[in-house]
Amino acid sequence: MASFGLKVIRGVFAAAEHVAPRLSGRAAFELFCRTPNPKGLTDGERRAVDRAAAFMTEARHHRLKTATGCVAVHEFRPEPGREMIGTVLVIHGWRSRTEYMRALIEGYRDAGYRVVSLDLPGHGQSLGRRLNMVNAVDAARVAGEWFGPFTAVVGHSFGGAVAANAIVGSVKNIPPLAADRLVLIAAPSSLPAIFADFSRMLNVGPRSQVAMADRVEHLAGRPLHEFVGDRQLARTPLPTLVIHAPDDREVSADHAELYAGAGDHVRLYWAEGLGHRRILTDKRVVGQAVNFVAGRPESALLH
Secondary structure (H helix, E strand, C coil): CCCHHHHHHHHHHHHHHHHCHHHHHHHHHHHHHECCCCCCCCHHHHHHHHHCHHHHCCCEEEEEECCCCEEEEEEECCCCCCCCCEEEEEECCCCCCHHHHHHHHHHHHHCCEEEEEEECCCCCCCCCCECCHHHHHHHHHHHHHHHCCEEEEEEECHHHHHHHHHHHCCCCCCCCCCEEEEEEECCCCEHHHHHHHHHHHHCCCHHHHHHHHHHHHHHHCCCHHHCEHHHHHHCCCCCEEEEECCCCCCCCHHHHHHHHCCCCCEEEEECCCCCCCHHHHCHHHHHHHHHHHHCCCCCCCEC
16 A cells, blocks of 8 residues: 555646646656665665675775766775786666675676776765766766776666666767676666656656656756667677566566567576565576676576
């Protein structure tokens, strides 16, 4: 059952659709971009952060200036004496942070890669309370200027969509991020689909949705309908591994199928039974992600 607060918000958007759709659309967009309160961690999230405290002390921590603020980047280097074979950029998802990407970071670092993990705006140790595709791609740009080019970019959930959009250069006036490979884990493939789901949840009407889309085009320099991952990857034949769980309840497995249809340069690995978040800590998933970037045999990958 919907909470009382959600019912109120749905009622407000329903009324605003008839009297002020442009104002309603802009308000819906701002609500869409609003990040969770960084102090409002659940008990489980707080325990995960605490467990990773020692791990985080192993990193070199950087604060980088973007066009709209400041983001935190955590640099993990291979063990002393281990030859560094490349650099991997890791990008977490919504309501996430570097600590939750620990298994992947350790997998790449153990394989000899320097790992640069980005805390997206409004998350982890980065500043702000606002996240959208534009300021996220800009954060990836800055990380690339300091630490790139990258052997691979690896993203989970919304971070996967950010990784894909950064590499294809979907945001106007932000150059494509230089990388040799792309790994997308439980990633949505369609920004229009995300907006549609959000609009249904909050009862944002069709005219207000047009105003939301106008806001996207104003900020990104491209219309909302162009932010569709399979079409973007079809025009950018970068070797890509898509990892997804068929039982993912947050990002439908349909998104993985769409990515896989972008061309022969995209491979798909089904992570059975791992949902949306447990997928990040599974040894098989980490092994697939590391082996793909390292160019090792991919006999276990399914297309």
